[in-house]
Amino acid sequence: MPRRSILSAAEREGLVAFPDTEEELIRHYTFSEPDMSTIRQRRGNHNRIGFAVQLCYLRYPGPGFGLSTDAAPPMPLLAIVGRQLHIDPNIWPQYAQRPETRREHLAELQSWLGLTPFSISDYRRVVYHLTDLAQQTDRGIVLAETLVEMLRQQRIILPALDVIERVCGEALTRGTRQVYKALTVPLADHHRHALDGVLANREGSQYSVLTWLRQSPGPPKPKHILAHLERLKILRELLVPDELEHTVHQNRLLKLAREGGQTTAQHLRDLEPARRYATLVATILDTRSTLIDEIIDLYDRFMGIRRDRQRGMSLGQLAREHRASRTTIHRVLHEHASASSEQVA
Numbered sequence: 275m276p277r278r279s280i281l282s283a284a285e286r287e288g289l290v291a292f293p294d295t296e297e298e299l300i301r302h303y304t305f306s307e308p309d310m311s312t313i314r315q316r317r318g319n320h321n322r323i324g325f326a327v328q329l330c331y332l333r334y335p336g337p338g339f340g341l342s343t344d345a346a347p348p349m350p351l352l353a354i355v356g357r358q359l360h361i362d363p364n365i366w367p368q369y370a371q372r373p374e375t376r377r378e379h380l381a382e383l384q385s386w387l388g389l390t391p392f393s394i395s396d397y398r399r400v401v402y403h404l405t406d407l408a409q410q411t412d413r414g415i416v417l418a419e420t421l422v423e424m425l426r427q428q429r430i431i432l433p434a435l436d437v438i439e440r441v442c443g444e445a446l447t448r449g450t451r452q453v454y455k456a457l458t459v460p461l462a463d464h465h466r467h468a469l470d471g472v473l474a475n476r477e478g479s480q481y482s483v484l485t486w487l488r489q490s491p492g493p494p495k496p497k498h499i500l501a502h503l504e505r506l507k508i509l510r511e512l513l514v515p516d517e518l519e520h521t522v523h524q525n526r527l528l529k530l531a532r533e534g535g536q537t538t539a540q541h542l543r544d545l546e547p548a549r550r551y552a553t554l555v556a557t558i559l560d561t562r563s564t565l566i567d568e569i570i571d572l573y574d575r576f577m578g579i580r581r582d583r584q585r586g587m588s589l590g591q592l593a594r595e596h597r598a599s600r601t602t603i604h605r606v607l608h609e610h611a612s613a614s615s616e617q618v619a
Contacts (some may be wrong), residue, residue: 285415289415289419290336299350312386313329317354319365323355330355332389388429403424405497456521469551472558484542488535495570496576527560537553
């Protein structure tokens, strides 16, 4: 089975893209005095400009993505190099005629810059380093850009793009496992049993409990406020520990919650246990927070409508509505108090 790509074609191309603005060209390809001294040691203008161009490629995009022996550099690069060396860039074809010279210059530059090849030990080390970042984000391009910049700073020759993607993929897998572990290890058997229960169909309905819990609130009416309060009550009865919300990075928690909200109960049941319970925990925590916000919003909107209506009511009508509201509030509070007492018992 082919490995799933974590980078799009555009991301792979952009990762080692050549600078395309004047500011970037100046920032990456302005030579220092030691650079100029080394370049001037080459014989002939064609060798000087060729040596300088290869130095530019090693600096950016970086070692490992140098100029191949049968390729010509972009004209903006030749132009900025030519200006600094006071050499006509059109002399490039003379340098390109001898691939052996280009290979010799490349080896000399790698030695002069202190560049080292990407080794197996480097592979293991950077995977370990990126695993921490992968617990904060699952975006492959973020991991890849971090890896490329790290290797540039450490003067390590960049491996092929496929290797870069493989490193990031392994780090992402490890980071994801750590996220699942952080969200599921604190769960007891009764937590897991309760979480499995929300994937079952609600009594008398063709939809799962989870789908019912995540239903939109509807217009600001008392029955919808009460329905949302009932959903909140069910969520609290799951007894999912509040502190789990702080065990993983918010980005990963929200991503898992979105996946849970967009996935059918049947598909969630088919996931391997660690992923299933981690996804359900994130979804429940997010749903609980959303419900509280929606209940407050419903209540505020309902009270606003009610105040507008009361301006035209008589005192008798106001008294009757007030008594009805108090009766409803007392009933809801009594039900919640009874439920809490049963849980404590």
